[in-house]
Amino acid sequence: MSVLRRKYRIGKKNLENPDWVEWYLAFSLLLAKDFSRAADTLLPLAAKSRDALVTGLSWHFLGETLIPALPDRKAEISGVAETARSRVLSKLPTRESWNKEIARSNADIHVVVLSKSLEKASARLYSQV
Numbered sequence: 001m002s003v004l005r006r007k008y009r010i011g012k013k014n015l016e017n018p019d020w021v022e023w024y025l026a027f028s029l030l031l032a033k034d035f036s037r038a039a040d041t042l043l044p045l046a047a048k049s050r051d052a053l054v055t056g057l058s059w060h061f062l063g064e065t066l067i068p069a070l071p072d073r074k075a076e077i078s079g080v081a082e083t084a085r086s087r088v089l090s091k092l093p094t095r096e097s098w099n100k101e102i103a104r105s106n107a108d109i110h111v112v113v114l115s116k117s118l119e120k121a122s123a124r125l126y127s128q129v
Helices: 003-007 018-031 035-048 052-069 071-091 095-105 109-113 115-127
Strands: none
Touching: 018 035, 018 052, 035 052, 035 071, 052 071, 052 095, 052 115, 071 115, 095 115
């Protein structure tokens, strides 16, 4: 369990979806151009998150931002990104199923805030299907 996950425990109860907290940390690191730490945060999310939207956004930013920013880590990032893409497509095989997942999650503020990034991820993800 990462330090961030331990920090965001509420008493004995975990947050409903701590992967979003981790993802926002990675997004903040991307905005700060701390690409190495962003990669270190996004790679485990892309590989293991149970939330398809977190996995899809992680995949998107790994490919669009971190591969160009960290060419020395291209092989590592590409491998995990491809695994993430496969994981998302196995859970949400069509763009329609992706959009339904977004609609189901629209009550969550992070989904509303990230609608532009989710749309870009969707366009890339399903353009190859």
